[in-house]
Amino acid sequence: TIVEHVKNYFSEKIEPILKGKHVVVTAGPTRERIDPVRYITNFSTGKMGYAVAEVAAQLGAKVTLISGPVNLDVPKGVKVVHVESAEDMYNAVLSHYENADAVVKTAAVADYKPAQIHDQKVKKQDGDAVINLVRTKDILAELGKRKAHQILVGFAAETTNVDEYARKKLKSKNADMIVANNVTTKGAGFGSDTNIVTFYKADGTKKEFSILSKQKVAMEILKEVHEMLK
Template sequence: MLKNKTIVVGVSGGIAAFKTAALVSKLTQAGANIYVVMTEAATKFVTPLTFQALSRNPVYTDTFTEPDATKIAHIDIADQADLVLIAPASANTIAKLAAGIADNMLTTLVLATKAPVALAPAMNVNMYEHPSVQENMEKLRSYHYQLIEPGAGYLACGWVGKGRMAEPEQLLELVDTLLEEATDLRGKQVIVTAGPTREPLDPVRFFSNYSSGKMGYALAQEARRRGAHVTLITGPTALEAPVGVETVAVQTAEEMYNAVNKRYQQADIVIKAAAVADYQPVDVFAHKQKKNADEWSVALERTKDILRFLGEHKKEQILVGFAAESEQLHTYAKSKLERKNLDLIVANNITTEGAGFDVDTNVVTVFTRDGQETAYPQASKQEVAKQILNELEAYMKRREA
């Protein structure tokens, strides 16, 4: 995918710039044509000569330095770019781009390019969580810029938290994804829900289920690979968020409902893979309940039916649901497809070996609103995600025909 592609790597001021050197080396080895553009602050951390040696191309640091009098450098490189990746993206550079400020070579080039733009933020955890930074990043997402969430851990400043730039290997994978050939999902706004929800009873107890989130995470990753802008709304899991995917963590069914509803009108596709609790305790205790009797009866009430709500309020969105059954798979899946106004439903029998919760494989049958039905053999959840999205893209083509 990267051979002969022209990638502009923007470097803004931050200690994470040393990781960008490794990324540029990997991109060059993969056959890409790399142009590095540095802010003045970035040159305080890594010298332009380092990137020149690794990219085998001149490094640009000044808008007014024009090595070729017949060309305007920032426009020429902006036009050549197949992709612009800013790594690290500092709070300052993010703010400038959100405000449309073009006061250096990098910000001027970004405003001029028609290529996809991706940013890998890196900064102190308190800076990252500041409302103005979060607002600026949300604004850039609305411009269809791709933001790669930073990791959490020990930061160079001594704080521990979110703010570490994604690793070069992760960024290389993202670049490869962004340069994939166009599919029907490219540019689509896709919401994927994943994992279980937890319905609290008291500070130490909750009701939940065995969902690991693996299927939803695989779907989010595959949709991102196909060029979609993906928001993953996830209950508690032990999984690492896919690179290039906006991740929203929730706990309860109510929180998942609010997170999905907030984004639903802007979505093109919703894939509802989460195993949302159907019931929640009527009474939630503020303090741990002591063992006072041999039996304890807990009254439960229904949670909001998120999938039904989405189906009832669907406009042009494509809605994909899941049916985890232990009997009468076809009957229950088709009924759910109709009752909840879905476009596709992915059904599996959780009693089948290799198809239950918290395993790495799945066995699914996909039903579509226009009467298609396809059963797939056992496969890894990554492969099943491809099968599901192939079915989705085929359905989109038939719907538009």
């Protein structure tokens, strides 16, 4: 189990540094339906978010995991809320925001959804077709706007210009930290058990890590959350 991995990995007693804190974690992809059969999604498997939820619970936090459709077991001691679309995700996260001490947004939420969801399966026809898309609501931006006491950690899964996009996201979303990774790098991609991340913090500091298990990355993120909550 992930718990055992964490215990083995750290080979040390885990101190309950997040005891009394409520950590909201989002994980997985979203699905944006085109019709009853087809949908648009992404390669997120939820492993990073489930690791954050598991380790946060190990660190004593009350954990609410808001999860898109994935094939993972819910970690022990974690309350899960299942969602499908970006809109579901928006509603679930916002409804848990007021009572959260920290939000770690690992989910890969769709930026766009089909302008129309067809009631019936769209039959194929000769020739080309188009899917018209509209923007989904920006959850991180909304959380940043409404931020009171909460610590806000966002993710930036990029394939190019990681540094630039991460810094821009940190500032424009009013986040406290962005965890950036280049998903095309071996060992940092979707579905991997490892990740290669860089932390960009609101105080201007940047922290680069070598390849780590997603549990270890989760621990590093939550140590930062702990520091920022002080």
